[in-house]
Amino acid sequence: MKAIIIDDEKHVREGLLLLGEWQKYGINTILEAENGDDAITLISEHGPEIIFTDMRMPKRDGISLIKWLHASDSKSKTIVVSGYDDYEYMRNAICYKSFDYILKPIDPGVLNKTLERAVKEWKEQALSRNSQKEGDLVINEVKSLYWDRLFSLFLTKSQISKEEEKKIEKEYSIKISKESCTMAVISLKPLILKQFQGDTELAFSTITNICNELLRKQNDGVSFRNINQENELVILFWREKNIAYLIDQIYLQIYQYNGMRSIIALGHEANQFKSAYESAKEVFLKHDLTSKNRIVTSKEINSRQIIHxxxxxxxxxxxxxxxxxxxxxxxxxxxxxxxxxxxxxxxxxxxxxxxxxxxxxxxxxxxxxxxxxxxxxxxxxxxxxxxxxxxxxxxxxxxxxxxxxxxxDAKYQKEKNSMQKIEEYLQQNYQQDINLKEIADRFYLSREYISRKFKQDFNETITDYLTKIRLEKAKELLENPYLKIYEIAYSVGYQNEKYFSKVFKKLIGLTPNEYRGSK
Known part of the structure; x- marks a missing residue:
């Protein structure tokens, strides 16, 4: 918290600085001023919560200062410190709602008791103000959402009920059934992307406020968020004569605020909300994006066909x-x-x-x-x-x-998975008579593709890979001296013992019997 001591006598200011238990009450910044003029400058710049002021000072005196504080609706707590037990000073201090009035010479106990009460009351009132402010914000947000939803609903209806007309009249003091209307559409998407870092709510709040401040001056209309369309702001005009001026001002103020040249699509005047909106929407969707005009009308509509x-x-x-x-x-x-x-x-x-x-x-x-x-x-x-x-x-x-x-990537993974599944199938079914056609039918792939892809992934043809599996299994079985060679051949998928021995000799370099004898 901050405090300011205002007195033209330096020793009085120094006395207050020494006597006050500032840290105890959470005050860590103390300003000083010799007169009311200097005080106003400091108060305006720093906004101190606690103000101690003398009454008799050069230039602007204490009475003038507390009048200024009252007129500026200051929330500070003002404590008058004076050596003059004078009714006029006391009356003014009370009239302009000073917190307290203490006399010189200053009693430390009185000073600190007054300071404690002033800080406590300021905090309580600040908490109350914040709660009220938060409550007002919630009410305004709910109210804004209500009207956004209601006006968005009107954009899709041919008629507005009597009850809805009464709501509009009560809120906006306009008999909407007696007035024709014109609408304009603005897309906030570029602004949200470029200026509001993706914060849609802040973008709508800011731009809606800019529009409504202009529209409220002479009750010319209202702007609202169209909840049926992403990033769309709609401006509803119910007074025709000011539209050209207002559209220019809205465009100008949006530009001045964020440097964006927003496109505003203006429709035709109509007797129904729905017709007025559809007219503006058509201009919005079909205007020539290469046009240099930023406020666009039906004259800017691009008549070319859509390329699908x-x-x-x-x-x-x-x-x-x-x-x-x-x-x-x-x-x-x-x-x-x-x-x-x-x-x-x-x-x-x-x-x-x-x-x-x-x-x-x-x-x-x-x-x-x-x-x-x-x-x-x-x-x-x-x-x-x-x-x-x-x-x-x-x-x-x-x-x-x-x-x-x-x-x-998906195609590669799918192909990779297919080859892995084929390899697993060979490992599990090497005893059977497997051929390429059977594999192709099982995995719904062409024989040519399987041959090419399998060799690419495993550096061997399917036939060679299958043969290698069979012979590795055969070598394991040959370590059992009680198994006959023809039994082993049959077990690993060969129906002919001589053919098995021939293949074994070719790849291993030994006949099955020789291999067994070497172990």
Missing amino acids: LLDFSQDLKWAIRSGSLEQVETLLNCIFTKIENSLFLEQLEDWDMQFELLQKNWLNEYEIHSSNVLYRGSDYWKDDGTFSFQKFKDEKKKEFLDLIKTLT
């Missing part, structure tokens, strides 16, 4: 299956060339929606059931909030490249 990503799905599928990043990038550049003259938000939203659908199908095809880790690009905006086609292209390429890597 699904129309290229087969080409994209084969490019992705190839695993060639160069092939995919070439195809994407071709698509980008086609949409370069169709740059409007509806085109971008259609791309994202169809990419999500294609991605889901491709992931399912590769038996990948989670897409949470995949890159999703959404930042198509320059630092000043204007659209960047280059950034859009970069983000979309990143999405595709990340998808290709995910699918390629």
Whole structure:
């Protein structure tokens, strides 16, 4: 806590500094002033909680100072210290709600008792003020949420009930059924990404306040968060004459606040909320993103057809299956060339929606059931909030490249798992008559692919690998002197003893009998 001692006599200030038990009561900063003018400067800058002031001082006296404190609604506790037991001073101290009045010479006991009570009362009142402030904040948040939900509901309804009209009239002093309305739409997405570090709630609170401060001056309308659309702020005007001025001011103040050139899409005047909103929304979705205008109307609507990503799905599928990043990038550049003259938000939203659908199908095809880790690009905006086609292209390429890597990794893992399963199958069934066709049918893979992939992974053909397994098992069995050679041959998958001996001799360098004799 802070305190200030105001007295034109230095020895009085020093006496108070020495006599007061400041640390005991949590006061760690003590300011000094010789007169009321200097005091006001210090109080304005530092906001001390406790003020000790003399009454008779040069320039601005104590009476003038406590009048200023009262007028400025100061929450500080003011203690008048004076050597004049005068009714006029006492009356003014009481009138302007000074905390207490003590006389010089100062009694240390009286000083510290007064200081203790002043600090205690300030803390109690500060706690009460904070509780009230928090309560007001909660009420305002709930109230704001209520009107956001109600106005968002109106955007989808053709008619507003009498009860709802009365609520609007009570809150905004406007008979909404008697007024035509116009709406504007702002996307806060660029601001949230660039200026608010992803804090959506703070972005809406800030921009809504900027809009409503302007709209409230002459009760021209209200702005609210559209809870039906992500990152969308709607401005409702119910007085037509001031719209052009207000739109300009809203744009200007948003720009001055954060340097972002936000796009404001303005619709046509209508008799219903729903019609007015749909008009503004059409401008918002279809306006030309390359236009230099930031307040856009139906004149800015891009009439070009949407280029659908699904129309290229087969080409994209084969490019992705190839695993060639160069092939995919070439195809994407071709698509980008086609949409370069169709740059409007509806085109971008259609791309994202169809990419999500294609991605889901491709992931399912590769038996990948989670897409949470995949890159999703959404930042198509320059630092000043204007659209960047280059950034859009970069983000979309990143999405595709990340998808290709995910699918390629899954394909590799699947192939690896398939070869491991085939190897396990050979280990467990080496006694049987196994051939490539049987393996291909069992694992739903082509014989050519199995031959190539197995040799790539194990550096041997399936036949050689199977033979090696059989002979290793045969060597184990040959250590048992009671087993006949033909029994061993049969046990490891050979129906012919002579053929078994021939293979054994070729690979081991000894006949089965010679091998047994060497042990």
